[in-house]
Amino acid sequence: MSSVKQLSNIEVSTKILRHAVPKMSELDIPVTPENYSVWYEYFLGVNLDLKRVVDHKIENGEIFTEEVNSDLVKQFVLEISPDVIESVHVETQLVINNLLEKVSKISSGTANLTETLTDFNQELQKTNDADMLYKLVDTLVNEMGSVIHDNKQMEADLNHMNEEVCSLKSEMENLSVVAQTDQLTSLFNRRAFEDQIQVHMENYEQNQTASSLLVVDIDHFKLFNDTHGHLVGDKVLAYVALALKKSVKGTDFVARYGGEEFVVLLPDTHLDDALIVAEALRKKIADKKLTTGKEKKHSLGPLTVSVGVATLNNSDDRESYFIRADEALYRAKSSGRNRVCGE
Numbered sequence: 001m002s003s004v005k006q007l008s009n010i011e012v013s014t015k016i017l018r019h020a021v022p023k024m025s026e027l028d029i030p031v032t033p034e035n036y037s038v039w040y041e042y043f044l045g046v047n048l049d050l051k052r053v054v055d056h057k058i059e060n061g062e063i064f065t066e067e068v069n070s071d072l073v074k075q076f077v078l079e080i081s082p083d084v085i086e087s088v089h090v091e092t093q094l095v096i097n098n099l100l101e102k103v104s105k106i107s108s109g110t111a112n113l114t115e116t117l118t119d120f121n122q123e124l125q126k127t128n129d130a131d132m133l134y135k136l137v138d139t140l141v142n143e144m145g146s147v148i149h150d151n152k153q154m155e156a157d158l159n160h161m162n163e164e165v166c167s168l169k170s171e172m173e174n175l176s177v178v179a180q181t182d183q184l185t186s187l188f189n190r191r192a193f194e195d196q197i198q199v200h201m202e203n204y205e206q207n208q209t210a211s212s213l214l215v216v217d218i219d220h221f222k223l224f225n226d227t228h229g230h231l232v233g234d235k236v237l238a239y240v241a242l243a244l245k246k247s248v249k250g251t252d253f254v255a256r257y258g259g260e261e262f263v264v265l266l267p268d269t270h271l272d273d274a275l276i277v278a279e280a281l282r283k284k285i286a287d288k289k290l291t292t293g294k295e296k297k298h299s300l301g302p303l304t305v306s307v308g309v310a311t312l313n314n315s316d317d318r319e320s321y322f323i324r325a326d327e328a329l330y331r332a333k334s335s336g337r338n339r340v341c342g343e
């Protein structure tokens with residue numbers, strides 16, 4: 001279990017919330033989810049680089065302008081592993097539950113108190129001859145009234161805080177999606193792939209669930225870019241991404257590994273079946289006639305991919321699994337491209 005997970009409990013997240021928000025307001029930093037993530041990390045105290053950079057800025061009296069905040073986000077938040085983002089989700093959810101519990105307790109407590117005091121007040125008003133007592137109790141009732149008022153105010157504050165935490169949570173979720181998505185193709189990115197390959201390894205270890213990996217690389221993509229320009233190149237990448245996504249089952253995982261290279265993880269799939277899937281992908285892309293221009297008359301020429309396939313085995317770690325698929329891809333390239341090679 002990571003140190004972050006060990007620290008993940010309601011006390012820690014509430015404590016951080018209590019420190020982070022006042023500090024941000026002291027430094028005039030808007031409490032957006034991204035900025036909050038930086039300060040959450042800062043008060044969590046495990047990211048020493050972040051702490052050093054922020055402390056240095058505070059010591060030098062530096063102003064946390066929009067630019068400074070955004071640099072901190074870029075430098076540290078976008079580097080936060082999905083693990084940490086996930087843990088912030090869990091903690092935010094715990095804070096919400098805690099707050100909801102408090103809010104409901106205060107609501108019912110206030111309702112009871114109001115009822116009791118109202119009855120008591122009515123009874124007292126019927127008694128004419130106990131002036132002194134009446135005055136004392138009336139004072140008491142007034143005081144209790146102000147307690148009720150305070151409680152109501154507290155309830156309103158808690159409700160408001162709850163709304164803010166809810167919106168924080170939903171923004172954090174968006175942040176997590178962004179951190180795992182490739183902007184150009186909308187596929188998962190390499191970071192998400194690293195997580196998913198880990199899931200496959202664990203399923204294999206625990207339940208002997210088979211797993212196969214395809215590494216798909218567009219052939220001569222440099223030439224394509226050079227001939228048609230980068231913008232068309234980008235569109236072709238988006239097209240290949242969609243073609244891959246549409247050609248596999250919903251449980252299969254497609255990501256852009258980088259540049260013109262894609263990866264597909266097939267759960268519960270042995271080598272023979274993975275080779276069939278890979279061949280179907282290759283053929284689908286090779287058969288498509290790509291055109292451009294308003295009337296789609298201008299042909300872009302052939303577009304093909306090479307695919308390397310590997311299946312997870314007992315002695316694999318994440319790296320060796322990927323390397324075997326990548327070596328198979330290399331063989332597909334060096335033996336002529338537009339083909340599939342297995343390990």
Ligand SMILES: Nc1nc2c(ncn2[C@@H]2O[C@H](COP(=O)(O)OP(=O)(O)OP(=O)(O)O)[C@@H](O)[C@H]2O)c(=O)[nH]1
Nearest residue numbers: 217218219220221222223225230231233234259260
């Ligand atoms: N348009 C565009 N091009 C990209 C992107 N990422 C990488 N590339 C280009 O992809 C090309 C990859 O070239 P190479 O690695 O030489 O590979 P290749 O031309 O596909 O040749 P083989 O893989 O050997 O068939 C380079 O020209 C990169 O600039 C991108 O996001 N958009």
